[in-house]
Amino acid sequence: MRGWRWKREARLAGWLGVLALFILLLPVPAHGTLRTLHLDLDARQFEFTPPRFEVAQGDEVVIRLSASDVVHGFYLDDYGIERRVVPGVVEEIRFTADRAGKFRFRCSVSCGPMHPFMIGELVVTPNLPFFKAAGFVVLAxxxxxxxxxxxxxxALSPQAEPVQGDR
Amino acid sequence: MTVARYDLLRRALWLGRVLRSRLLQPALMLVTLVVFTLAIVTGLFGTPAGSRNFGIVFVWIVWWALLIVVLVPLFGRVWCMMCPIPAPGEWLQRRAIVRRNPGRPRTLRKRWPRRLKNMWLQNIGFLGVALFSGVILTRPSVSAVVLLAFPLIALGLSLLYENRVFCRYVCPVGGFIGLYAMMAPLELRTRDCSTCRLHRTKDCVAGNAQGYGCPWMVYPGNLDRNTYCGMCMECFKTCPKDNITLNLRPFGADLFVSKSHRLDEAYKAFIMLGCALLYSAVFLGPWGWLKSWASLESLPNWLLYAAGLLAIVLALIPGLFRLCAALSDRLAGHRAGSRFVTYAYTLVPLGLAAWIAFSLGFVFVNGSYALSVISDPFGWGWNLFGTAHMPWTPFAPQLLSFLQVGVLTGGLLFAASMTVRFAGDGMVDARRALVAGLPVIAFQLVMTLAFLWLYLG
Structure with missing residues (x-):
């Protein structure tokens, strides 16, 4: 009986693996018109303004980064872009948003107590990683x-092998 | 259902010898006590920049990650075996560190109030820490004062009460470790309960020349969950029948011990799940105003934050869950609300998964601070091991979301499986039981999607 249960659970795990792989490899639709987006981003203890912005995948993004109190940093997850900004000097950061999803940008220069949690969000649409993850969870x-x-x-079928309750 | 168990000590005799050694626990405690003391001293006298202070980085990043991602899910309460917080009080009570000192522990022998023999004080303590977490987690001096307060309270209680009253009923960390230890695939149990029943002297409770009676006030003969066993291994030493062992078992086996389901533990599950959600929004979200409210920059805003946190954790989440549980009860033909507490245990795997996902979110990013503070614990410009100037480098941020999705999915599926089993308890029509569980499963799904939205959406 125990072996039968294990086989059943292993089969379920196998199907979950197949599902995960399928969703992961789901093709991404091609994007239409590409733009160049200019964005002013201000850093101050312990937030970025705007805290979250959205661009479309493939857009050319130009960020004009400023700091309004102390020295701050800018590190964009996954893209690996890092810049330091001092008050009064505007830094220009230019990159192509070629990967879809939500990417956090963080202050990379220790700027005070809440520094490790000084975070902003760049969402490159369509945010397929989120929809894939949500779809995977629901389907699983x-x-x-x-x-x-x-x-x-x-278990309820009269011909079936008798199955004990789980408890 | 009898769950398959693997008696580790039958196969690894050396492990039995190690666990029976009187040196094991004090040695581990001494090591952690040194690190703990350093965390307090650096917190009090080191740099106020949290990310450059050993106290903040080692307690809230390294220790926390080790605890919630590794120790609790895999080894249950093993941290309590080495925790330095009760050490001074316990050693003072026993007037010994390693050897077994004959005679009763030295205390005023007060009796712990009956109405406090539960997890409510731990729930209140955890909420107290949670309310000030924006300050405690980021200001080294505040963090140090809180860390110092724990052993002082433990010491004070050990003067009044025998045994580990602090760990069992007060420690805010011990409460959630106990709750989530039910998920661990490791347990300390008796080999044969009847041996304990027939054994007259009950050395595991009374103590003998080899060891003390259980400091956690647990009778191993009745032990069927990890929640209140601190794995101090005294019962290994005192049991003359060689009836205590360590078992490997399936994850979450304790959650199905239905006679032990209690409201205080159910609320611990709500508090932990709610706090994981709020912490994810405050510390990993982009909302600067929320961080400012949480970090006590202005009292009125902090009061709003505190009221919001308490309302969400104590009223909103339990209230919504109660509605779903009542609906499940109606579908199953039970009295509405009769299984509220039982269903709440399905939030244990989900809550643990949520805490792991949250912790991965800042440990991967901020873990590299550990390398620099180990060389310069006070932030005074030292370079003890040549790593003080290691740059901050997030570890594999591209891997993070996969891990978070995987962990959250695992937690949800475990919770849903539990719900189906709980719903089917006492029902003849098993398919109806599955349908009855759907409202509770819907709640779990919504919570999981909320976490996913915070991390990826």
Whole structure:
């Protein structure tokens, strides 16, 4: 019986793996018109203004970074862009938003107590990683419930191998 | 259902010898006590820049990550075995560190109030720390004062009460470690309960020449969950029947011990899940105003923040969950709300997954600070090991979201599986049980999606 249960759980895990792989490899639709976006970003203890901005995948992004109190830094996750900005001097950061998803930018120069949590968000749309993740979670849950439903059907069937309750 | 267990000590005899050694626990405690003392001293006298101070970096990044990502999910309460906080009080009570000192512990022998023999004080303590976390986690001096307060309270209680009253009923960290230790695949148990029942002297409780009676006030013969066993290993030493062992078992086995489901623990699950959500918004979100409110920059704003946090954690989340649980009860044909507490235990795997996902979010990014502070713990310009000038380097940020999604999905699926089992308890129609569980599962799904939105959306 225990071996049968393990086989059942292993099969479920296998299906979940296949599902994850499928969602991960789902093709990304090509993007239409590409733009150059200019954005003013101000850093001050312990926030960026605006705290979150959205661009489309493939856009050329030009950030004019300023600091309004002390020296701050700018580090963009995944893109690996890092810059230091002192008050009164505007730094220009130029990059192509070629990867979709949400990317945090952080202060990279120790600027005070809340420094490690001085974070902003760049969302490159369409934010497929989020939708893929949410889809994966929902489908995985659906798969689990369908699997349990099937198992329970088998348990209720008069010809089925007797299945003990879980508890 | 009897769960498969693997008796580790039958296979690894050396492990039994190590665990029976009187030196093991004091040695581990001494090591952590040195690090803990350094964290307090650097917090009090070092740089006020948290990211350059050993106290902040080693306690809230290194220790925290080790605890919530590794120790608790895999080894349960093993941290409590080496925790330095109760050490001074316990050693003073026993008037010994390593050897077994004969005679009863030296205390005023007060009786701990019956109404406090639960997790409510720990819940209140954790919420107290959570309310000030914006300050405690970022200001070294405040962090040091809080860290210093823990052993002082423990010491004070050990003068009044016998055994580890602080760990069992007061420690805000011990509360959630106990809750999430139920998920661990490691347990300390008796090999045969009947041996304990028939054994008259109950050395594990009373103590003998080899060791003290259980300082956690647990009778191993009845032990069926990890929640209140501090893994101090005294019962290994005192049991003359060689009836205590360490088992490997499936994850989360304790959660199905239904006779032990309690409201204080259920609320711990709500508090932990709610705090994980709020911490994710405050510390990993882009909202500067929220960080400013949490870090006590102005009292009126902090009061708003505190009221919001308490309302969400104590009323909103339990309230919504109660609605879903009542709906599940109705679908199952039970009295509405009768299984509220039982269903709340399904939030244990989800909450642990949420804390792991949250912790990964700042540990991957800020872990590299540990390398520089180890060479310059006070931030005074030292360079003890040549790593003081290591630049801040986020570790594999591209990997982070995959790990967070994986952990959260695992937590959700575990929670949903538990819900189906709880819903089916006592029901003949198993398919109806699955349908009955859906409202609670919907709550779990919404919470998981909320975390996903905060991290990726």
């Amino acid at each position: 849950l659906g798969l689990l419930l369908a699997h349990r439903w099937r198992h329970l059907s088998a």
